[in-house]
Amino acid sequence: MLLRFVLRRLLAGVLLCVGVTLVSFLLTNAVPGDPVTANLGQRAVEDPAAVAAFREAHGLDKPLPQQYVIYLGNLLTGDFGESQQTHRPVATDLGDKVPATLELALTAIVITLVVGVGLGVVAALARDRWPDQVLRVVSLFGVSMPTFWLALVGYYFISFQLDLLPAGGRLPPGTRPPTAITGMYTLDALLTGNWTAFGAAFSRLLLPALVLAAFTVGVMLRFTRAAVLEVLGNDYVRAARAKGLPESTVVRRHVLRPALVSVITVAGVAFANLLSGTVLVEKIFSWRGVGEYAFTSALALDLPAIMGVSLVVAVVYVLVNLVVDVTYGLVDPRIRQS
Amino acid sequence: MSTPAEPTADPTVDTATDARAIGVLTRSPWRQPLAVIGIVVIVGWLLVAVLAPMIAPADPLAQTFGKLSPPSAEHPFGTDNLNRDVLSRVLHGARISIPLAMLLVVLSAVVGAIMGGIAGYFGGWVDAAIMRVTDLVFAFPAIILAMAVSAALGPGLSNAVLALTIVLWPGYARVIRGLVLSAGQQEYVQASRLLGSSALRTLTVELGPSVAGPVLVLVALDVGNAILLLSGLSFLGLGAQPPAAEWGAMVSAGTAVFDSWWVGLFPGLAILTVVLGFNFLGDTIRDALDPRTARAIRS
Numbered sequence: 001m002l003l004r005f006v007l008r009r010l011l012a013g014v015l016l017c018v019g020v021t022l023v024s025f026l027l028t029n030a031v032p033g034d035p036v037t038a039n040l041g042q043r044a045v046e047d048p049a050a051v052a053a054f055r056e057a058h059g060l061d062k063p064l065p066q067q068y069v070i071y072l073g074n075l076l077t078g079d080f081g082e083s084q085q086t087h088r089p090v091a092t093d094l095g096d097k098v099p100a101t102l103e104l105a106l107t108a109i110v111i112t113l114v115v116g117v118g119l120g121v122v123a124a125l126a127r128d129r130w131p132d133q134v135l136r137v138v139s140l141f142g143v144s145m146p147t148f149w150l151a152l153v154g155y156y157f158i159s160f161q162l163d164l165l166p167a168g169g170r171l172p173p174g175t176r177p178p179t180a181i182t183g184m185y186t187l188d189a190l191l192t193g194n195w196t197a198f199g200a201a202f203s204r205l206l207l208p209a210l211v212l213a214a215f216t217v218g219v220m221l222r223f224t225r226a227a228v229l230e231v232l233g234n235d236y237v238r239a240a241r242a243k244g245l246p247e248s249t250v251v252r253r254h255v256l257r258p259a260l261v262s263v264i265t266v267a268g269v270a271f272a273n274l275l276s277g278t279v280l281v282e283k284i285f286s287w288r289g290v291g292e293y294a295f296t297s298a299l300a301l302d303l304p305a306i307m308g309v310s311l312v313v314a315v316v317y318v319l320v321n322l323v324v325d326v327t328y329g330l331v332d333p334r335i336r337q338s
Numbered sequence: 339m340s341t342p343a344e345p346t347a348d349p350t351v352d353t354a355t356d357a358r359a360i361g362v363l364t365r366s367p368w369r370q371p372l373a374v375i376g377i378v379v380i381v382g383w384l385l386v387a388v389l390a391p392m393i394a395p396a397d398p399l400a401q402t403f404g405k406l407s408p409p410s411a412e413h414p415f416g417t418d419n420l421n422r423d424v425l426s427r428v429l430h431g432a433r434i435s436i437p438l439a440m441l442l443v444v445l446s447a448v449v450g451a452i453m454g455g456i457a458g459y460f461g462g463w464v465d466a467a468i469m470r471v472t473d474l475v476f477a478f479p480a481i482i483l484a485m486a487v488s489a490a491l492g493p494g495l496s497n498a499v500l501a502l503t504i505v506l507w508p509g510y511a512r513v514i515r516g517l518v519l520s521a522g523q524q525e526y527v528q529a530s531r532l533l534g535s536s537a538l539r540t541l542t543v544e545l546g547p548s549v550a551g552p553v554l555v556l557v558a559l560d561v562g563n564a565i566l567l568l569s570g571l572s573f574l575g576l577g578a579q580p581p582a583a584e585w586g587a588m589v590s591a592g593t594a595v596f597d598s599w600w601v602g603l604f605p606g607l608a609i610l611t612v613v614l615g616f617n618f619l620g621d622t623i624r625d626a627l628d629p630r631t632a633r634a635i636r637s
Contacts, residue, residue, distance in 0.1 A: 019474045027490050137372070140621055144613040146566055148573045149589050149606030156599050276479035280570055284593060294482060298489040299575050306486050314477045 081304030090308035099183025101289035107209035120224025142218025376618030387432035416600035439564035450510020458518030472508035498577035562616030
């Protein structure tokens with residue numbers, strides 16, 4: 001039963017990824033301009049042999065559906081094309097950038113879950129009293145904040161004027177990154193027991209992660225509040241209270257658990273949000289991640305790079321949602337059966 | 339900023355609850371201070387948008403005010419790196435961001451209504467196909483999909499609106515499909531179909547009115563979000579192009595002259611306040627529509 005559920009979700013995820021490749025393929029083709037010029041650059045185009053080789057390698061002389069199959073085949077072998085700006089394979093570029101963004105987004109999601117869920121529970125338990133009212137305004141500020149502006153203001157005031165946290169880049173200038181294992185500096189530093197590197201990397205990670213989390217904390221706070229309120233209205237909660245259980249036990253044992261289960265579902269959406277936000281945040285904090293890469297590629301109309309980023313991000317999103325769905329199915333048998 | 343157009347309301351909202359939302363706001367406005375603040379802020383910014391040429395102290399494009407001078411009595415928000423008056427540019431920015439955000443949500447709602455209406459009415463493979471397309475759009479984070487599309491179309495405000503419409507319509511399509519599915523079961527709709535009405539007539543004349551109310555609420559809830567997305571694209575250089583006085587682009591200019599904090603601070607504050615206005619109002623409406631919280635508001 002559970003295995004079939006997981007397999008069904010997995011299949012849906014794979015189909016979605018194939019759909020994503022179709023969209024990115026069509027987008028590349030819809031763009032005005034010759035992909036040969038776009039990929040090889042002006043100089044190489046004057047060399048007929050290079051043009052012919054490129055056309056054959058990417059099947060540009062064949063009909064569209066066949067081109068798509070070739071494109072898929074190239075993707076499967078890890079060939080995302082070559083970036084026009086870095087003149088390196090997009091796959092290599094992404095390999096460098098993905099861990100940086102993942103480090104940022106994972107830290108932000110941890111902040112979101114701890115702060116957003118915690119405050120959401122507080123708001124629900126204090127329903128309509130002043131803590132609830134204050135938190136309502138706080139969460140509305142969070143979801144109304146232009147992320148890119150918060151990043152700029154945070155950088156200027158917290159880092160530059162008040163000198164509370166260092167910012168700009170992933171490590172102090174001139175520092176060598178810790179031995180690469182995952183590519184995430186804080187995690188690598190921890191794994192190698194390099195505490196100075198951990199401190200340096202973590203202090204630079206904190207401010208961008210907080211900025212990034214501002215929006216999702218707002219979302220999570222409101223959602224958790226609603227989820228807890230919904231559970232509080234259930235008959236079994238009234239029954240638990242009626243049989244004389246202390247309120248703290250009722251909340252801990254009968255309210256929080258079911259409420260937090262539904263919080264899992266929003267975590268996936270929150271993660272997609274964070275990935276959007278990284279594009280805006282990384283630019284300001286000179287964080288050399290996927291977002292910054294996507295931004296510079298978009299400005300330079302570097303299509304292979306843009307498509308590579310879209311694909312990777314969509315695949316990550318599909319995977320995160322798969323994990324969310326399966327976790328949800330594991331904890332709530334009703335979902336498995338529907 | 340935003341989720342890939344996550345539906346912001348429950349698809350089962352019916353028109354009675356709309357009436358209740360409006361009732362909550364008109365009967366006892368002073369019990370809803372947030373909504374009142376929201377309305378005041380929105381009306382204020384709309385007035386600024388209309389009156390900008392009259393109230394702005396200077397031409398937003400004039401480059402004659404000295405380079406990067408800090409806020410002063412003469413230039414309350416200072417001047418930017420191209421010798422322009424930042425206050426005038428912020429005031430004029432309202433004429434770009436607010437109307438375009440409204441256009442964006444209306445466009446998305448119209449496309450969503452057409453696709454959602456078709457999906458809900460015809461069902462079967464048409465429905466399945468349209469819903470898979472919406473899944474696909476949801477799989478891309480909003481800004482990244484919009485970035486890819488507007489990079490492909492070429493940077494510019496109208497292309498940014500187009501790109502964001504592609505991102506936002508599926509949210510509307512899903513809600514409207516749900517509304518059409520539930521309203522389609524009503525006897526008067528069945529009767530109209532039995533009398534030989536065309537699909538177009540059934541969808542517009544019979545189902546249109548019952549779908550319109552909730553969709554309008556959704557549109558109102560989404561304006562703040564649309565402003566954030568549009569200014570985000572402009573910040574990235576894919577929306578408004580220089581020398582347009584657009585808020586996102588102005589914050590972006592502020593990042594280039596980091597020490598002159600006023601260049602980026604004030605346009606960002608403009609975005610924050612107007613989006614807060616829409617979200618203060620929207621949150622109150624959402625609360626009134628939500629049966630879990632509605633009671634607390636009415637009492």
